[in-house]
Amino acid sequence: MMTFILFLAAVTGLLVVMRKESGAKPAIGVMVVTGLLSLFLASGLLALTLFIGAAVTAAAGLPGFRRNWLTPRVFAMFKKVAPKVSDTEKVALEAGTVSWDGELFTGRPDWHSLLINRNTGLSEKEQAFVDNQCTQAISMCNAWDLAVERADLPADLWEFLKKEKFFGMIIPEEYGGLHFSAKAQTAVLQKLAANEMLMVTVGVPNSLGPGELLVKYGT
Incomplete structure (x- = not known):
């Protein structure tokens, strides 16, 4: 019975966190607390499940942990299986520029340089x-x-x-x-x-x- 109560508590807590969009830390806290309670008062299996969920959430949801640990490993894995770029493809990819639309990725595009280009229509x-x-x-x-x-x-x-x-x-x-x-x-x-x-x-x-x-x- 205690296992079921703790399971409902964990689910309810996670739903509240998601509803409020509180982020990864509160979700990790809910799973760790209910996991510890389950470990000492109820089921070890439920505790293990909650601890695994907390670890996955930390790896994917905490920016510092994700950047420094998860992302480099995922990229390294995909780098091994991704097809190699040939010399010809590399030349094509590096040729030319992306013009003004590349400024969108800087976060501070020069809107004036876009707006001065008038639509002259077709010949x-x-x-x-x-x-x-x-x-x-x-x-x-x-x-x-x-x-x-x-x-x-x-x-x-x-x-x-x-x-x-x-x-x-x-x-x-x-x-x-x-x-x-x-x-x-x-x-x-x-x-x-x-x-x-x-x-x-x-x-x-x-x-x-x-x-x-x-x-x-x-x-």
Whole structure:
């Protein structure tokens, strides 16, 4: 009977702590106190369970203990099983910058540098492409047919995408591309997102940038 009473006391105490969002220390205190009472007055098994719960809560909930003991060990474990980054991948990851959005992680972003960038919209050519070619491409799609029946785009849609240079949005016009701005590329993908398979098919070649690599560095 005493075991059941102490169990209810522990559960009630933890619920009160969680309800008040008091943090890890009060929760640890509840489990340690009820664990000691259980050890001397009731069940050793309940005491062991509460002590284990207190230890886990301390490891995960106390910032100093978590940073100095738990996190380094967890990272070391994942480092052993995580795939290695190749030299090519490392170069790609370290290339370029994240622009203004990286300032969000500093806690003190320069809002002025963001607000001075005005939305100039799309050029006439870019807007016409979004309104016409993108609309035509979407009209050639049937979501069920593409995703379930075919698991592929129809041949006429592939030809249309090639003819209208959907895969060359980042390629300069002198090399046969469209040379769209980043804003226009975003608008195109937003329009094509009406069909997820179509959007991904067009988005991947433009986001990976093999054409841009060829333009800058050759073959």
